Amino acid sequence: MAPPKVVLSLSAILFFFLSSAHAVEVSHDGRAITIDGKRRVLLSGSIHYPRSTAEMWPDLIKKAKEGGLDAIETYVFWDVHEPARRQYDFNGNLDLIRFLKTVQDAGLYAVLRIGPYVCAEWTYGGFPVWLHNLPGVKLRTANDVFMNEMKNFTTLIVNMAKQESLFASQGGPIILAQIENEYGNVMSAYGDAGKAYIDWCANMAVSQDIGVPWIMCQQSDAPQPMINTCNGWYCDQFTPNNPDSPKMWTENWTGWFKSWGGVDPHRTAEDLAFSVARFFQTGGTFQNYYMYHGGTNFGRTAGGPYITTSYDYDAPLDEYGNLNQPKWGHLKELHDMLHSVEGTLTTGNITNVDLGNSVYATVYATPGQSTCFLGNTNSTSDATFVFQGKQFTVPAWSVSILPDCQNEGYNTAKVNVQSSVMVMEPNEAESEPESLSWTWRPEIADDQVTLGKGRVAAHRLVDQKDAANGASDYLWYMTSVNLKDDDPVWSDNMTLRVNCTGQILHAYVNGNYLGSQWALYGNFHYVFEKNVKLNPGKNLISLLSVTIGLQNYGPMFDLVQNGVPGPVEIEGRKGDERVIKDLSGHLWSYKVGLHGINHKFFSIDPALDSASASKWQSKDLPTNRSLSWYKTTFKAPLGTDPVVVDLQGLGKGEAWVNGKSIGRYWPSYEASLDGCSTDPCDYRGAYDNTKCVTNCGRPTQRWYHVPRSFMEEDVNTLVLFEEFGGNPSLVNFQTVTVGSACANAHEKKTLKLACQGRPISAVKFASFGDPQGSCGSFAKGSCEGSNDAVAILQNACVGKESCSIDVSEKTFGSTTCGSTKRLAVEVTC
Ligand code: GAL
Numbered sequence: 001m002a003p004p005k006v007v008l009s010l011s012a013i014l015f016f017f018l019s020s021a022h023a024v025e026v027s028h029d030g031r032a033i034t035i036d037g038k039r040r041v042l043l044s045g046s047i048h049y050p051r052s053t054a055e056m057w058p059d060l061i062k063k064a065k066e067g068g069l070d071a072i073e074t075y076v077f078w079d080v081h082e083p084a085r086r087q088y089d090f091n092g093n094l095d096l097i098r099f100l101k102t103v104q105d106a107g108l109y110a111v112l113r114i115g116p117y118v119c120a121e122w123t124y125g126g127f128p129v130w131l132h133n134l135p136g137v138k139l140r141t142a143n144d145v146f147m148n149e150m151k152n153f154t155t156l157i158v159n160m161a162k163q164e165s166l167f168a169s170q171g172g173p174i175i176l177a178q179i180e181n182e183y184g185n186v187m188s189a190y191g192d193a194g195k196a197y198i199d200w201c202a203n204m205a206v207s208q209d210i211g212v213p214w215i216m217c218q219q220s221d222a223p224q225p226m227i228n229t230c231n232g233w234y235c236d237q238f239t240p241n242n243p244d245s246p247k248m249w250t251e252n253w254t255g256w257f258k259s260w261g262g263v264d265p266h267r268t269a270e271d272l273a274f275s276v277a278r279f280f281q282t283g284g285t286f287q288n289y290y291m292y293h294g295g296t297n298f299g300r301t302a303g304g305p306y307i308t309t310s311y312d313y314d315a316p317l318d319e320y321g322n323l324n325q326p327k328w329g330h331l332k333e334l335h336d337m338l339h340s341v342e343g344t345l346t347t348g349n350i351t352n353v354d355l356g357n358s359v360y361a362t363v364y365a366t367p368g369q370s371t372c373f374l375g376n377t378n379s380t381s382d383a384t385f386v387f388q389g390k391q392f393t394v395p396a397w398s399v400s401i402l403p404d405c406q407n408e409g410y411n412t413a414k415v416n417v418q419s420s421v422m423v424m425e426p427n428e429a430e431s432e433p434e435s436l437s438w439t440w441r442p443e444i445a446d447d448q449v450t451l452g453k454g455r456v457a458a459h460r461l462v463d464q465k466d467a468a469n470g471a472s473d474y475l476w477y478m479t480s481v482n483l484k485d486d487d488p489v490w491s492d493n494m495t496l497r498v499n500c501t502g503q504i505l506h507a508y509v510n511g512n513y514l515g516s517q518w519a520l521y522g523n524f525h526y527v528f529e530k531n532v533k534l535n536p537g538k539n540l541i542s543l544l545s546v547t548i549g550l551q552n553y554g555p556m557f558d559l560v561q562n563g564v565p566g567p568v569e570i571e572g573r574k575g576d577e578r579v580i581k582d583l584s585g586h587l588w589s590y591k592v593g594l595h596g597i598n599h600k601f602f603s604i605d606p607a608l609d610s611a612s613a614s615k616w617q618s619k620d621l622p623t624n625r626s627l628s629w630y631k632t633t634f635k636a637p638l639g640t641d642p643v644v645v646d647l648q649g650l651g652k653g654e655a656w657v658n659g660k661s662i663g664r665y666w667p668s669y670e671a672s673l674d675g676c677s678t679d680p681c682d683y684r685g686a687y688d689n690t691k692c693v694t695n696c697g698r699p700t701q702r703w704y705h706v707p708r709s710f711m712e713e714d715v716n717t718l719v720l721f722e723e724f725g726g727n728p729s730l731v732n733f734q735t736v737t738v739g740s741a742c743a744n745a746h747e748k749k750t751l752k753l754a755c756q757g758r759p760i761s762a763v764k765f766a767s768f769g770d771p772q773g774s775c776g777s778f779a780k781g782s783c784e785g786s787n788d789a790v791a792i793l794q795n796a797c798v799g800k801e802s803c804s805i806d807v808s809e810k811t812f813g814s815t816t817c818g819s820t821k822r823l824a825v826e827v828t829c
Pocket residue numbers: 118119120121181182231251257
């Protein structure tokens with residue numbers, strides 16, 4: 001038997017191993033981030049924890065790891081964690097620590113962008129609105145009130161992470177942290193105070209003593225030891241401001257966000273891969289995808305104004321967590337390639353050769369191995385040239401990576417993975433009736449519409465942020481005007497005019513609805529103007545102002561006005577004579593929020609429901625009635641595929657499933673007619689978010705994500721608050737899955753096909769040679785392999801969840817084609 005002494009020392013070793021042996025030293029030199037002294041190629045992706053659910057995190061992170069990432073990046077969202085000053089919430093999908101531990105459990109690193117200003121298309125850039133209402137505060141500048149709050153929150157987050165040993169210096173996953181966000185883009189607007197503030201940010205961050213490097217993005221004067229990093233669609237031209245800072249890219253925008261009234265942005269896999277490969281060709285060693293999974297803006301978290309509930313971003317994982325193919329797979333192959341040459345990239349001697357016509361070669365040479373990049377930045381011409389005695393062809397706007405400087409291992413323009421066509425399928429839950437049956441009840445607004453009753457009053461028009469303090473999208477502005485028929489404004493032809501900043505206004509006069517108006521995306525100042533019939537004597541004017549996400553970006557974005565800044569006027573016209581009566585300085589009464597929201601009409605809490613159950617009626621279900629509440633029950637679709645609710649027919653409002661808000665909806669807002677093209681999207685040339693757009697003229701967002709974890713197996717409740725008026729009869733639940741998969745893979749590659757866990761059911765097309773067309777319209781070319789490609793695919797794939805095919809003459813038989821052969825395939829899932 002071992003003497004007790006040995007047992008003790010073994011457990012001591014074990015303790016040491018578990019607690020500190022994993023601690024790693026994260027540092028950097030001018031070339032790369034180093035982990036335990038070793039320079040690393042680091043590929044990271046943004047997944048914002050509140051934009052999915054805790055139940056989704058493991059799968060998202062697993063897919064990120066399989067996609068070849070080393071790290072997951074997230075911002076920290078101050079407003080949701082500290083909704084009221086010094087009252088905190090880290091529950092459910094706000095459980096930052098659980099998220100970081102999930103990243104750690106998957107064996108990935110984490111990058112923690114604390115901000116706490118984050119931008120991120122998140123309401124108010126992540127600032128709690130109460131911050132704006134603190135006496136004496138000025139946000140994002142050298143202001144003691146603000147800096148005190150910012151330090152308090154930053155310290156809270158750092159201490160929470162420290163307590164759980166989550167920094168790499170403690171054995172945890174966090175290898176980098178960020179303070180502020182893109183302040184350099186707006187700093188000049190803050191003058192000297194801006195510079196003082198950014199210095200303070202750096203000092204405050206350093207004083208947190210986290211044991212890993214701090215970064216500042218888009219901050220070309222970042223004080224040492226902050227590492228300044230680049231954000232954008234391309235960052236190959238970026239140089240950090242210190243020779244000891246590595247070239248880092250914190251936001252490679254994988255697509256773009258969507259706005260109400262805007263089209264769907266798409267960035268091609270080829271262009272995204274090109275940007276990454278150019279970055280590594282030009283000395284970059286850390287790169288983060290913004291977003292890797294965009295997800296959903298649940299509740300009222302969407303920023304803006306006018307950011308949609310979907311934050312899909314055309315990211316490698318779609319809003320629901322499905323692989324967005326071919327983007328996910330094409331990048332995975334790039335990541336595998338970059339990791340395989342980590343040693344040469346981070347330690348090799350670098351030689352650049354300008355081969356003319358925008359073609360550049362870069363050699364990374366170590367004594368044992370050389371890796372070459374051949375980059376063709378010409379947006380139209382393919383390039384054929386001789387390099388180191390060998391002939392190469394590099395397609396326009398692409399980079400070839402030659403891991404051994406001899407053979408092309410990867411080219412950013414040659415996509416050899418499947419593209420998946422996603423489809424929405426009907427809810428096949430047993431005994432689910434064809435259409436849902438609804439009850440309804442009106443929003444109770446009589447006090448406002450007919451009595452003008454509020455909670456507070458002032459002789460001025462107030463900003464919606466000041467009045468609502470972030471508690472609601474809705475604010476009633478109510479006043480009365482006494483008119484005698486000898487009043488100068490009195491005429492048969494009177495107009496009510498309201499100058500608004502955002503974003504929707506519904507107007508009522510003397511208890512009657514007068515009209516509504518809303519801003520167009522991009523121009524949030526608008527004027528509501530409508531002819532009005534007023535009475536001699538007292539007239540009541542009730543204005544319901546609605547915000548749709550608060551401004552999240554720009555110099556002094558926090559001061560952008562919301563609601564009705566005025567003037568509010570009545571104009572009377574007699575012939576050419578115009579008389580204006582300004583009501584702005586009248587006594588205005590204010591009421592924050594809606595009755596139904598304040599009284600939780602959306603709740604399924606039996607205590608609340610028993611009181612209100614009788615008020616939901618099935619009789620006389622109205623359509624196109626504004627300010628109405630609708631309620632139904634439904635069964636969760638079978639299986640595990642992600643679920644969406646199709647809200648076609650509805651106007652605008654908010655939706656709740658089992659009491660949880662799935663976000664704002666606005667399917668009646670059609671996307672712009674401009675910008676879409678029937679031509680296939682050309683990946684060549686610099687990308688911006690106006691390129692390759694889709695969905696012109698259709699509802700900006702028709703489908704809304706209902707996370708599986710929001711639903712029960714049996715009965716579920718959907719509640720809609722309809723603001724404009726709509727018809728719920730077409731509302732239905734669907735699942736999102738792969739309908740078919742296509743590929744156009746190059747010879748010598750192995751093609752993998754999969755239908756997201758379902759068997760492949762049929763082969764619609766297969767040809768090895770020089771096939772033409774694209775997914776959905778493939779056609780045979782002028783030459784083909786001698787074997788029956790369809791039969792080969794059928795044998796290998798049909799009935800299987802996935803299959804692998806060698807794209808070669810060996811598999812498909814010899815051809816009479818020239819040098820490059822491809823296999824085009826379309827399979828049905
Ligand atoms: C950046 C910002 C991100 C996000 C992005 C656009 O400027 O840092 O938070 O807003 O733009 O999606």
